[in-house]
Amino acid sequence: MPKDTFYLTTPLYYTQGDPHIGHGYTSIAADVLARFHRVTGDGKVHFLTGTDEHAQKIADAATAIGKTPKQFVDDMLERWKAQWQALDISYDQIIRTTDADHKAAVQSIFARLRESGDIASGKYEGWYCRNDETFWVESKLIDGRCPNPECRRPVEWVSEDAWFFKQSRYRDRLIEHFRANPDWVRPQSAYNEMMAILEGGLEDLCVSRSAVSWGIPIPDEPGSTIYVWFDAICNYITAAGYPHDLARFEHLWPANVHLIGKEIARFHTIIWPAILMALGLPLPHLVFANGWITMGGIKMSKSLGNIVSAAELIERYSVDGVRYLLLSQATYGTDFSISDEQMVRRYNADLANDLGNLVQRTLSMLARYRDGKVPSPSRTSELARGFESARDGASTSLHALDFRGALGWIWGRVAELNLHVERTKPWELAKRGDDRALDDVLYELCEGVRWISALAYPFIPTTSEAIWRALAQDGLPGKFWERELQWAKLAAGTQTNVPPALFPRIEVQDAVS
C-alpha cells in the first residue's frame, strides 16, 4: 500500500506543433534517470510522458487543414511517438489529455474543489486575447494589443461569469513549503524566481473558458470548458490513478521528480502545488526545470528558422551520440549552446576515440592473444578501487540529476583504461611471452570495459548493450549495479567477440581557418 515506486514525469507536450530537440532533451534526461533507477535499488520505476491535446489553438489548427480536433491530435501523437522512439525513450505510460479516464478524473477534481470552495464563481472582466486564451491586465497591453511578441493581435473586452481557483488561499503555505524545502525546486535560479513571485502576492486563477469548446466540459455546465492548463497539469495524478484507482495511486504518488522546461516552472511550482494542497495530497519531491538548447546562444524558434529536430541530429551523431552530447555539454538546468563543429569534435574525441576505440583495442587484443577467451586473473587489479569510486560517484551524481557529473565519473574510467593499456603494453608482454602478466592485463581491461558498459547504460543504452553482448553477458547491462558491479565478476573463460565500430568517426572537411 505505501509508495514504493520511483515515479518521474516529463511535461505533457503540447501537440499543436511538431517536436524539436528541446522537447527531446527533457525526454532524454527523464529517460536516463528512469533507466538508472531500473538498474539500481529495487528497480521499481514508473516513467510517465504524454501529450496535452486540448485548447482552442489545436481546434483551430485542425480546422485549418480540414480535420476534426480528434483526428488532428491523433496524427500529432504519432509524430511525437516517433520522436520518442527515435531517441530510445523508455516511457512506461503515455497519457493523453483526451483520454476518457483523464477527462473524468479532471471533472471529478474540478467538482471536488468546487465543493470545498477552492474553486468559486466570480466575474471576470478584462482584456482577453482569443489566440492565446489569456486574460491580460491593461498595463501589460501594447497599443491595445496582446503583449505576447509572437501574437500581438488585438484583444477584446470581455465580461463573463467564470470559475476561479482560489490559489491565493495557499500562498502562505506555499512560501512555508519553499522555505522548509529549499531544494524542492531546482536549479536555484528557478527557485529564486518562483519565490519572488510568491512573495509578490498571488491572484486567483480563472479556470473556466466559455468560448472554448475543445476542452473538458465543466461538470453541470456543458457550455464551458476547463482551462487547458488546469486540465493538463492534473495529468500527473490522473495518470497515476487519482481518483479512480487509488490502490495504484498510492504506490506512485507523490512523484519523485517532475522534469520540466524552465518556462513552465510557475505552473509546476505554484499553481500545481496549490491544487494538490486543495486536494489534500502530498507534493512532489522535486521539480527540476532544465534550460534551453540554443543555437549559438539564440533560442530556437520558428520565426528564426533555427529549429533543430531530433531526427537531424540522430542521423549525424547516432541516438546514443545525441544523448551523450546533449547531457555532457553543460550542467543540467542551465542553458547551453550547440553547434555542429563542437558536436563533431566531441563525438570524435569522447565517443569514437576514447570509448569506441577502447572497446575495439581491448577486444581485438583479447582475440589476437587469447582467441577471445577471457583469461583467469592471478590477482585483484589495482584498477578496482577507481572503478568502485566511479560507480559511487556516478550514482550520487544521478541521484542529484547531475548528468554531466555522472558522465565525468564514467569517462574518467575510460581514460584510465586507455592509459592502463599504454602503461602495461600488452603487445610487449605477448612478445616476451609473459603469459601471466598478459592474462592479468587482458582480464582487467575486459572487466573495466564491462563496468563501463554497465555504468554508461542509462546514457547510451544501445551501445552499452552492444558491449555487454560482445562480452557474452545476458540481460540489461549492469542490472543491478549492487550485484553486477563487483570487481572480477566477469567469468574467466567467457568467449567474447569483436563488435563493429561502436561510434565510427565523423570525417570533417576542414574549413579554412
Place this chain on the structure above:
RNA sequence: GCCUCGGUAGCUCAGCGGUAGAGCAGGGGACUCAUAAGCCCUUGGUCGCAAGUUCGAUUCUUGCCCGAGGCACCA
C-alpha cells in the same frame, strides 16, 4: 519596465575569499594493440568594466556594460 541567470584560455564549460582549472582545438615527441585512435610533453587567460569591504577578491557588496531568458503560448 520589473525579475532571474550568465559574462573565466581559440571553443564548450568547472571553480567561487588566499595571487587561475578540465576537456577539446593548436604545437612538439616516443610508441603500435586499436576507429592514423591512444600515451607523454607543451603554447595559451589583466577570471566583462569600475568602485567598495578585506591582510588578501575571479570568488563578497554596489553601480554600470553586454548576452540570454521569465513576466501566466512555448523543453
